[in-house]
Amino acid sequence: MQQVIELFLTDSEKISDDLLNRLLSRLPDAQKAKALKFETHKRRREFIVGRTLLLQALVTYNAFSALPDILEKPSSAPELKGVNDWYLSISHSHQLVCCVLHNSPIGVDIEFKKDITNPIEKSHFFMTAEEVAELELLVSDEAKKHYFYQVWCTKEAIFKALSPAEQNTTSLHTLPYSGVVDGEKRWSIFDTDIENYHLSLAYMGKVERVQLRQIDLLSLI
Incomplete structure:
Protein backbone atom coordinates (compact mmCIF):
# COMPACT_ATOMS: atom_id res chain seq x y z
CA MET A 1 0.00 0.00 0.00
CA PRO A 105 -10.78 2.73 -1.87
CA ILE A 106 -10.57 6.48 -1.33
CA GLY A 107 -12.80 9.55 -1.46
CA VAL A 108 -12.14 13.28 -1.31
CA ASP A 109 -14.50 16.20 -0.78
CA ILE A 110 -13.81 19.92 -0.69
CA GLU A 111 -16.35 22.60 0.18
CA PHE A 112 -16.24 26.38 0.25
CA LYS A 113 -17.29 27.38 3.77
CA LYS A 114 -19.99 29.94 3.12
CA ASP A 115 -21.89 31.41 6.04
CA ILE A 116 -24.87 29.34 7.20
CA THR A 117 -27.97 31.08 8.51
CA ASN A 118 -29.30 28.15 10.55
CA PRO A 119 -26.71 25.33 10.69
CA ILE A 120 -28.70 23.22 13.15
CA GLU A 121 -31.79 23.17 10.95
CA LYS A 122 -29.75 22.39 7.83
CA SER A 123 -27.69 19.69 9.53
CA HIS A 124 -30.60 17.28 9.88
CA PHE A 125 -30.36 16.06 6.30
CA PHE A 126 -26.89 14.56 6.83
CA MET A 127 -26.17 14.39 10.59
CA THR A 128 -27.30 11.77 13.09
CA ALA A 129 -29.18 12.85 16.22
CA GLU A 130 -25.94 12.51 18.22
CA GLU A 131 -24.03 14.69 15.75
CA VAL A 132 -26.75 17.33 15.80
CA ALA A 133 -26.66 17.29 19.61
CA GLU A 134 -22.91 17.92 19.51
CA LEU A 135 -23.46 20.81 17.10
CA GLU A 136 -26.03 22.32 19.47
CA LEU A 137 -23.48 22.32 22.30
CA LEU A 138 -21.14 24.62 20.40
CA VAL A 139 -21.42 28.26 21.43
CA SER A 140 -19.84 30.41 18.74
CA ASP A 141 -21.11 30.70 15.17
CA GLU A 142 -17.59 30.02 13.89
CA ALA A 143 -17.32 26.77 15.85
CA LYS A 144 -20.71 25.63 14.56
CA LYS A 145 -19.70 26.49 11.00
CA HIS A 146 -16.44 24.56 11.29
CA TYR A 147 -18.13 21.46 12.74
CA PHE A 148 -20.91 21.63 10.12
CA TYR A 149 -18.44 21.53 7.23
CA GLN A 150 -16.13 19.05 8.93
CA VAL A 151 -18.91 16.49 9.32
CA TRP A 152 -20.39 17.22 5.88
CA CYS A 153 -17.07 16.90 4.02
CA THR A 154 -16.06 13.78 5.93
CA LYS A 155 -19.34 12.03 5.16
CA GLU A 156 -19.17 13.05 1.49
CA ALA A 157 -15.61 11.71 1.30
CA ILE A 158 -16.61 8.39 2.88
CA PHE A 159 -19.61 8.12 0.53
CA LYS A 160 -17.36 8.67 -2.50
CA ALA A 161 -15.05 5.90 -1.27
CA LEU A 162 -17.89 3.36 -1.21
CA SER A 163 -18.52 0.99 -4.10
CA PRO A 164 -21.48 1.86 -6.39
CA ALA A 165 -23.47 -0.99 -4.82
CA GLU A 166 -22.87 0.38 -1.32
CA GLN A 167 -23.75 3.91 -2.43
CA ASN A 168 -27.13 2.69 -3.67
CA THR A 169 -28.07 1.58 -0.15
CA THR A 170 -26.39 4.35 1.84
CA SER A 171 -27.33 7.91 2.78
CA LEU A 172 -25.17 10.62 4.30
CA HIS A 173 -27.45 10.58 7.32
CA THR A 174 -26.50 7.00 8.17
CA LEU A 175 -22.78 7.27 7.44
CA PRO A 176 -20.48 7.30 10.50
CA TYR A 177 -18.61 10.59 10.75
CA SER A 178 -16.00 8.77 12.86
CA GLY A 179 -15.24 6.24 10.12
CA VAL A 180 -16.24 3.39 12.47
CA VAL A 181 -18.56 0.76 10.95
CA ASP A 182 -20.06 -2.05 13.07
CA GLY A 183 -17.58 -1.35 15.85
CA GLU A 184 -14.52 -1.43 13.58
CA LYS A 185 -12.48 1.46 12.20
CA ARG A 186 -13.14 1.03 8.48
CA TRP A 187 -12.06 4.48 7.30
CA SER A 188 -9.09 6.63 8.17
CA ILE A 189 -9.90 10.35 7.95
CA PHE A 190 -7.66 13.28 7.02
CA ASP A 191 -9.13 16.75 7.06
CA THR A 192 -7.78 20.26 6.83
CA ASP A 193 -8.76 23.85 6.15
CA ILE A 194 -7.39 25.61 3.07
CA GLU A 195 -8.17 29.30 3.51
CA ASN A 196 -11.99 29.38 3.48
CA TYR A 197 -12.39 25.79 2.30
CA HIS A 198 -12.63 22.52 4.18
CA LEU A 199 -11.17 19.35 2.69
CA SER A 200 -11.72 15.79 3.90
CA LEU A 201 -10.14 12.57 2.70
CA ALA A 202 -11.38 9.07 3.58
CA TYR A 203 -9.23 6.03 2.86
CA MET A 204 -8.66 2.47 4.02
Whole structure:
Protein backbone atom coordinates (compact mmCIF):
# COMPACT_ATOMS: atom_id res chain seq x y z
CA MET A 1 0.00 0.00 0.00
CA GLN A 2 1.15 3.54 -0.68
CA GLN A 3 2.87 5.07 2.34
CA VAL A 4 2.13 8.61 1.16
CA ILE A 5 -1.12 9.82 -0.38
CA GLU A 6 -0.57 12.74 -2.73
CA LEU A 7 -3.57 14.99 -3.25
CA PHE A 8 -3.38 17.18 -6.35
CA LEU A 9 -4.97 20.62 -5.99
CA THR A 10 -5.28 23.72 -8.16
CA ASP A 11 -7.14 27.02 -8.46
CA SER A 12 -9.25 26.89 -11.61
CA GLU A 13 -10.33 30.55 -11.47
CA LYS A 14 -6.85 31.66 -12.51
CA ILE A 15 -7.06 29.80 -15.82
CA SER A 16 -7.37 31.85 -19.00
CA ASP A 17 -9.56 30.66 -21.87
CA ASP A 18 -6.42 30.08 -23.91
CA LEU A 19 -4.89 27.84 -21.24
CA LEU A 20 -8.18 25.99 -20.80
CA ASN A 21 -8.31 25.23 -24.54
CA ARG A 22 -4.72 24.01 -24.46
CA LEU A 23 -5.51 21.72 -21.52
CA LEU A 24 -8.58 20.45 -23.38
CA SER A 25 -6.44 19.60 -26.41
CA ARG A 26 -4.24 17.36 -24.22
CA LEU A 27 -7.12 15.24 -22.93
CA PRO A 28 -7.92 11.81 -24.40
CA ASP A 29 -10.71 11.81 -27.01
CA ALA A 30 -13.37 10.45 -24.63
CA GLN A 31 -12.71 13.25 -22.13
CA LYS A 32 -12.66 15.90 -24.87
CA ALA A 33 -16.06 14.72 -26.06
CA LYS A 34 -17.57 14.82 -22.58
CA ALA A 35 -16.06 18.23 -21.81
CA LEU A 36 -17.68 19.75 -24.88
CA LYS A 37 -21.12 18.51 -23.79
CA PHE A 38 -21.21 20.79 -20.74
CA GLU A 39 -23.35 23.83 -21.44
CA THR A 40 -21.82 26.17 -18.86
CA HIS A 41 -18.26 27.44 -18.93
CA LYS A 42 -17.89 26.75 -15.20
CA ARG A 43 -18.77 23.05 -15.44
CA ARG A 44 -16.62 22.61 -18.54
CA ARG A 45 -13.68 24.25 -16.77
CA GLU A 46 -14.11 22.08 -13.65
CA PHE A 47 -14.22 18.93 -15.76
CA ILE A 48 -11.16 19.80 -17.85
CA VAL A 49 -9.14 20.76 -14.78
CA GLY A 50 -10.23 17.65 -12.84
CA ARG A 51 -9.24 15.32 -15.68
CA THR A 52 -5.96 17.19 -16.14
CA LEU A 53 -5.14 16.62 -12.46
CA LEU A 54 -6.04 12.95 -12.86
CA LEU A 55 -3.64 12.59 -15.79
CA GLN A 56 -0.95 14.30 -13.73
CA ALA A 57 -1.57 11.87 -10.86
CA LEU A 58 -1.30 8.89 -13.22
CA VAL A 59 2.01 10.17 -14.60
CA THR A 60 3.36 11.03 -11.14
CA TYR A 61 2.79 7.59 -9.65
CA ASN A 62 4.43 5.94 -12.66
CA ALA A 63 2.60 2.73 -11.80
CA PHE A 64 1.49 1.94 -15.33
CA SER A 65 3.45 0.77 -18.38
CA ALA A 66 0.96 2.80 -20.45
CA LEU A 67 -1.64 5.28 -19.26
CA PRO A 68 -4.96 3.45 -18.84
CA ASP A 69 -8.10 4.69 -20.56
CA ILE A 70 -10.41 6.74 -18.35
CA LEU A 71 -13.97 5.41 -18.41
CA GLU A 72 -16.56 8.14 -17.83
CA LYS A 73 -19.66 7.25 -15.82
CA PRO A 74 -22.96 9.14 -16.19
CA SER A 75 -23.50 9.84 -12.48
CA SER A 76 -20.41 8.66 -10.62
CA ALA A 77 -16.65 9.03 -10.53
CA PRO A 78 -14.67 7.88 -13.58
CA GLU A 79 -12.83 4.57 -13.55
CA LEU A 80 -9.56 3.34 -15.02
CA LYS A 81 -10.15 0.72 -17.71
CA GLY A 82 -8.65 -2.66 -16.94
CA VAL A 83 -7.22 -1.48 -13.61
CA ASN A 84 -8.81 -3.10 -10.56
CA ASP A 85 -6.40 -2.13 -7.80
CA TRP A 86 -6.34 1.66 -8.17
CA TYR A 87 -9.07 4.06 -7.06
CA LEU A 88 -9.61 7.72 -7.77
CA SER A 89 -11.71 10.59 -6.50
CA ILE A 90 -12.23 14.14 -7.76
CA SER A 91 -13.90 17.10 -6.03
CA HIS A 92 -14.42 20.77 -6.77
CA SER A 93 -16.00 23.75 -5.05
CA HIS A 94 -15.97 27.34 -6.28
CA GLN A 95 -12.52 27.73 -7.82
CA LEU A 96 -10.64 24.86 -6.16
CA VAL A 97 -10.37 21.45 -7.85
CA CYS A 98 -8.64 18.42 -6.34
CA CYS A 99 -7.91 14.84 -7.34
CA VAL A 100 -6.47 11.82 -5.54
CA LEU A 101 -5.33 8.39 -6.72
CA HIS A 102 -4.76 5.48 -4.34
CA ASN A 103 -4.39 1.70 -4.39
CA SER A 104 -7.29 1.16 -2.00
CA PRO A 105 -10.78 2.73 -1.87
CA ILE A 106 -10.57 6.48 -1.33
CA GLY A 107 -12.80 9.55 -1.46
CA VAL A 108 -12.14 13.28 -1.31
CA ASP A 109 -14.50 16.20 -0.78
CA ILE A 110 -13.81 19.92 -0.69
CA GLU A 111 -16.35 22.60 0.18
CA PHE A 112 -16.24 26.38 0.25
CA LYS A 113 -17.29 27.38 3.77
CA LYS A 114 -19.99 29.94 3.12
CA ASP A 115 -21.89 31.41 6.04
CA ILE A 116 -24.87 29.34 7.20
CA THR A 117 -27.97 31.08 8.51
CA ASN A 118 -29.30 28.15 10.55
CA PRO A 119 -26.71 25.33 10.69
CA ILE A 120 -28.70 23.22 13.15
CA GLU A 121 -31.79 23.17 10.95
CA LYS A 122 -29.75 22.39 7.83
CA SER A 123 -27.69 19.69 9.53
CA HIS A 124 -30.60 17.28 9.88
CA PHE A 125 -30.36 16.06 6.30
CA PHE A 126 -26.89 14.56 6.83
CA MET A 127 -26.17 14.39 10.59
CA THR A 128 -27.30 11.77 13.09
CA ALA A 129 -29.18 12.85 16.22
CA GLU A 130 -25.94 12.51 18.22
CA GLU A 131 -24.03 14.69 15.75
CA VAL A 132 -26.75 17.33 15.80
CA ALA A 133 -26.66 17.29 19.61
CA GLU A 134 -22.91 17.92 19.51
CA LEU A 135 -23.46 20.81 17.10
CA GLU A 136 -26.03 22.32 19.47
CA LEU A 137 -23.48 22.32 22.30
CA LEU A 138 -21.14 24.62 20.40
CA VAL A 139 -21.42 28.26 21.43
CA SER A 140 -19.84 30.41 18.74
CA ASP A 141 -21.11 30.70 15.17
CA GLU A 142 -17.59 30.02 13.89
CA ALA A 143 -17.32 26.77 15.85
CA LYS A 144 -20.71 25.63 14.56
CA LYS A 145 -19.70 26.49 11.00
CA HIS A 146 -16.44 24.56 11.29
CA TYR A 147 -18.13 21.46 12.74
CA PHE A 148 -20.91 21.63 10.12
CA TYR A 149 -18.44 21.53 7.23
CA GLN A 150 -16.13 19.05 8.93
CA VAL A 151 -18.91 16.49 9.32
CA TRP A 152 -20.39 17.22 5.88
CA CYS A 153 -17.07 16.90 4.02
CA THR A 154 -16.06 13.78 5.93
CA LYS A 155 -19.34 12.03 5.16
CA GLU A 156 -19.17 13.05 1.49
CA ALA A 157 -15.61 11.71 1.30
CA ILE A 158 -16.61 8.39 2.88
CA PHE A 159 -19.61 8.12 0.53
CA LYS A 160 -17.36 8.67 -2.50
CA ALA A 161 -15.05 5.90 -1.27
CA LEU A 162 -17.89 3.36 -1.21
CA SER A 163 -18.52 0.99 -4.10
CA PRO A 164 -21.48 1.86 -6.39
CA ALA A 165 -23.47 -0.99 -4.82
CA GLU A 166 -22.87 0.38 -1.32
CA GLN A 167 -23.75 3.91 -2.43
CA ASN A 168 -27.13 2.69 -3.67
CA THR A 169 -28.07 1.58 -0.15
CA THR A 170 -26.39 4.35 1.84
CA SER A 171 -27.33 7.91 2.78
CA LEU A 172 -25.17 10.62 4.30
CA HIS A 173 -27.45 10.58 7.32
CA THR A 174 -26.50 7.00 8.17
CA LEU A 175 -22.78 7.27 7.44
CA PRO A 176 -20.48 7.30 10.50
CA TYR A 177 -18.61 10.59 10.75
CA SER A 178 -16.00 8.77 12.86
CA GLY A 179 -15.24 6.24 10.12
CA VAL A 180 -16.24 3.39 12.47
CA VAL A 181 -18.56 0.76 10.95
CA ASP A 182 -20.06 -2.05 13.07
CA GLY A 183 -17.58 -1.35 15.85
CA GLU A 184 -14.52 -1.43 13.58
CA LYS A 185 -12.48 1.46 12.20
CA ARG A 186 -13.14 1.03 8.48
CA TRP A 187 -12.06 4.48 7.30
CA SER A 188 -9.09 6.63 8.17
CA ILE A 189 -9.90 10.35 7.95
CA PHE A 190 -7.66 13.28 7.02
CA ASP A 191 -9.13 16.75 7.06
CA THR A 192 -7.78 20.26 6.83
CA ASP A 193 -8.76 23.85 6.15
CA ILE A 194 -7.39 25.61 3.07
CA GLU A 195 -8.17 29.30 3.51
CA ASN A 196 -11.99 29.38 3.48
CA TYR A 197 -12.39 25.79 2.30
CA HIS A 198 -12.63 22.52 4.18
CA LEU A 199 -11.17 19.35 2.69
CA SER A 200 -11.72 15.79 3.90
CA LEU A 201 -10.14 12.57 2.70
CA ALA A 202 -11.38 9.07 3.58
CA TYR A 203 -9.23 6.03 2.86
CA MET A 204 -8.66 2.47 4.02
CA GLY A 205 -5.65 1.41 6.05
CA LYS A 206 -2.82 3.57 7.36
CA VAL A 207 -0.33 5.81 5.59
CA GLU A 208 2.62 7.85 6.80
CA ARG A 209 1.14 11.14 5.65
CA VAL A 210 -1.15 12.93 3.23
CA GLN A 211 0.67 15.45 1.07
CA LEU A 212 -1.08 18.34 -0.70
CA ARG A 213 0.46 19.22 -4.05
CA GLN A 214 -0.46 22.60 -5.50
CA ILE A 215 -0.31 22.19 -9.28
CA ASP A 216 0.58 25.03 -11.64
CA LEU A 217 -1.41 24.03 -14.71
CA LEU A 218 0.62 26.29 -16.99
CA SER A 219 3.71 24.24 -16.16
CA LEU A 220 2.02 21.14 -17.61
CA ILE A 221 1.78 22.60 -21.11
